[in-house]
Amino acid sequence: MAQLVPADLAKQERRRQIITAAKAVFADAGYHGASFHSIIERAQIGRGNFYLYFESKSSVFSSILDQAMSDLRARIHRIEVDDPKAAPPQVQLRQQVVETLEYIVRDRALAILLLSAGHTPDAEAAERLDQFFGEIRDLLHRAFEIGTEIKLLRKVDPDLAAAAMLGMIRGVVEQLITQTTPPSVEKVVDELLLVALRGVLA
Amino acid sequence: MAQLVPADLAKQERRRQIITAAKAVFADAGYHGASFHSIIERAQIGRGNFYLYFESKSSVFSSILDQAMSDLRARIHRIEVDDPKAAPPQVQLRQQVVETLEYIVRDRALAILLLSAGHTPDAEAAERLDQFFGEIRDLLHRAFEIGTEIKLLRKVDPDLAAAAMLGMIRGVVEQLITQTTPPSVEKVVDELLLVALRGVLA
């Protein structure tokens, strides 16, 4: 495996710099509203330089989303209910939600992007994103099916419940990044899970 | 009050025709993806004619959102808990949610627009939308405060709960318009309220 020489490191650094700038601009103005000019201006690089690191405006956008999806996938798994050595389902669930939200909330621009990345120009990227949310919905769906089966959960329409849960999470993320002094993710998750699992009725 | 003469009626009709076309195109392609050309093509009018009815592309977009917000405001109120002649809170709640979702789901293009209208180019319109969702959040917030006070609801962080509820609704709407054969809104709302009020735990 080839080692990274300093030059390569610098290149990686520049890439990151551009990604950071692009992420901020995309978050501010949306994909279309984000002009190429504003990206390079924010990244403080020349017009042409950009193209040494990315093929096109849309490819930075894709890169950002792909990276985020990859990172998130690493934090989200099926919950083990059979393995006796595994932690209890609620603990597993809590940990995944905490890790996921912490990742998302840490990078405000990214969070905005993920929340609003409905209309990408690149149909391919849009599809990847759809697929990603589909995966999560499927995971939730299965969780409800199994949860019901083992009498851990009430009998609910798994489709609807999955959609509702995913929506709740998005809503909470939105609130977290909107607030100027956001509370700790852990506390938010505890409250969120309480609402999700037990409802709001006294 | 000036009466509407036939000519004005025709004008209103044209406006509606353009709005319908624009709504469909915006829903299909997003604000930026929706070219002016595709709007007038769908509306079957000439280029210049458009500007007799709207100031700009972004003003049709605003009009659509404004109309929707106005219609929705008419369906959403504080829930009366003190008035003995009023229906029980849960009945009031259910009715509001049903009416709201029915309005939104009836017009698929509008639903898509409301869900994805994060990035209007027109800052002013974006702000109005934010304000609208803020109103709903406030309503929910107050509901949680009062609900807790009268011991109807558990003690929850009203901000977070409001955000979660709003998110759930959005998630459910998204699912409703995505499904090819959507179930009746009433059933969905019953299930939704069950999850919201009692949670998913057995």
Add this chain to the structure above:
Amino acid sequence: MAQLVPADLAKQERRRQIITAAKAVFADAGYHGASFHSIIERAQIGRGNFYLYFESKSSVFSSILDQAMSDLRARIHRIEVDDPKAAPPQVQLRQQVVETLEYIVRDRALAILLLSAGHTPDAEAAERLDQFFGEIRDLLHRAFEIGTEIKLLRKVDPDLAAAAMLGMIRGVVEQLITQTTPPSVEKVVDELLLVALRGVLA
């Protein structure tokens, strides 16, 4: 068949205007040297207007070449040697060459384009042009074969002779459009044919 209404005529007129401007600019600077800007400037139209008449810069170029090739094909045919009612071969030949040169020389810009249109960016257009010159070469080739067969012409390598003849014509065209006061095409053709048929030796 639909009649041309005035509006269509005006459109045709504009197209022609753009073609004329483009032809001049292409002739001056070559395809690449001809900036889109200089074309619309010369045509005295706005940037966008151009695209109401042509798809792209390269499509005007193609149009020009295609039109020219089509016009030239109408002037160039096989020479009839068997038909007793046809004019003598030399007369037929002379007529074709005269008509061809007159067409080319009449439009100086076009002549320059045809002479130098080696490197089109559009591979497709380049191929069409190659094919066109190939057709002419083939025609000449066949003429030499048949001419030799019926003892009208000396025995020559038909490939080489065809290439030489085509080159002569190009050389003469070049000279015709270079000279400030070009002689009549008829005289030039007579001289040219004399040289081609009888050579320059006393």
Add this chain to the structure above:
Amino acid sequence: MAQLVPADLAKQERRRQIITAAKAVFADAGYHGASFHSIIERAQIGRGNFYLYFESKSSVFSSILDQAMSDLRARIHRIEVDDPKAAPPQVQLRQQVVETLEYIVRDRALAILLLSAGHTPDAEAAERLDQFFGEIRDLLHRAFEIGTEIKLLRKVDPDLAAAAMLGMIRGVVEQLITQTTPPSVEKVVDELLLVALRGVLA
């Protein structure tokens, strides 16, 4: 006169290496189609290094043409008709044409360049090329004048004949470099001169 030290030799070598690469790339893609990148890639040198040997992209192009013109000038002279010790005019002519064509055909890329070098972006280079072809035309012009005077040649319009001859040569060169298995230059020249001197008529 300064001697060439080894370092200088190496420099000369590098220059040649770049020229060879550039010639190939120019021939493949034309001046504009030849990107700076493809030249240095083919020459296997770094971007900046190029500028140690040439001022600009267009200056390599000029260098190539200048070298070719210089080499060709060394092969083309007035034909001596008075000097009794000189070879007969036809022999002199044949030798010059053979040497010229052999030089051109030997370097296919250069041949393509010379044939298609109509549109240099550098006006100065274009002018030098024009001048060069002008010289040849003048030489041919004089040859026809003198040839007619001494009754060696028929009375022809010297301008036209010169243009035709030059065109023939170009046409033949084009054919030579197009063919996959080109015949010997000597044979081609014999045939070419036969056509030029005696025409194609039986």
Add this chain to the structure above:
DNA sequence: CATGAATGAGTCTTCATTCAT
């Protein structure tokens, strides 16, 4: 009222050239 030809600011992208290393 209605049309659609015309506009031009603004878009993303390319590429010959420079310069710090």
Add this chain to the structure above:
DNA sequence: CATGAATGAAGACTCATTCAT
């Protein structure tokens, strides 16, 4: 000597908007 990251002027093209008819 040599490198290649950085530059920015210039390129073709799009599209919401205007205006003469």
